[in-house]
Amino acid sequence: MSTEGTQLQTAGPRPLQPRGKQAGGTRGTVILGVAASDTHVVANHLIAHMLRENNYEVVNLGACTPLQDFMDAHKQNPDALAIVIGSLNGHAKDDLRGLLELRHQYGIRCPVILGGNLSVGSQKELGLEDSFKKLGVDIVLNQPELLAQQLLSLSSANRR
Numbered sequence: 050m051s052t053e054g055t056q057l058q059t060a061g062p063r064p065l066q067p068r069g070k071q072a073g074g075t076r077g078t079v080i081l082g083v084a085a086s087d088t089h090v091v092a093n094h095l096i097a098h099m100l101r102e103n104n105y106e107v108v109n110l111g112a113c114t115p116l117q118d119f120m121d122a123h124k125q126n127p128d129a130l131a132i133v134i135g136s137l138n139g140h141a142k143d144d145l146r147g148l149l150e151l152r153h154q155y156g157i158r159c160p161v162i163l164g165g166n167l168s169v170g171s172q173k174e175l176g177l178e179d180s181f182k183k184l185g186v187d188i189v190l191n192q193p194e195l196l197a198q199q200l201l202s203l204s205s206a207n208r209r
Contacts, residue, residue, distance in 0.1 A: 075106050076204035077130030080122045082110030084144035089137035092165070096135070096193065105130070105200065116148055120155045130203050133162045133196065134186075139169035142180060149185030162199060164190035 079100055083093050090112040097109045108122050108129075119132050136144065141163060148161065163186045168174045178189045190196055 076104050078106040078126050080108045080129050080132045082114035083112040084136040084141050085115045086140045086144050087136050087138045088112050120151050129159050131160050136165040141167050145184045152185050160187040162188040
């Protein structure tokens with residue numbers, strides 16, 4: 050089989066631009082974790098690595114993170130740029146029940162970003178993004194590279 054003319058394409062987090070450490074501080078703190086019922090940690094570590102390489106401070110809570118742990122991390126990092134929750138097992142709707150109430154209780158004003166595989170099975174549920182927004186999620190992403198763009202936009206807005 051000939052591989053002439055083919056290119057290897059990889060899926061996964063793409064680095065932000067510009068790469069490397071910036072003079073004058075970080076782009077901000079990101080609280081990162083995987084939803085409570087989800088043990089998938091590889092993407093979490095890759096995203097944490099990508100964020101650190103691009104000058105973000107990362108509070109990585111790891112896999113199987115209850116909502117309360119996100120709230121406690123925000124209490125320790127009240128100026129966090131965002132709370133980023135990943136889910137690959139498709140059960141995020143169940144894991145995020147109570148998020149809206151906790152956000153109000155803890156005064157969480159930074160955006161909550163959700164990404165990953167957000168439903169079970171190959172058929173994606175209609176209106177899924179609206180369902181997550183009703184639960185207290187601000188931004189729903191379906192591609193890891195969109196996280197980089199979103200955070201870059203947030204950090205630029207915070208510098209103004």
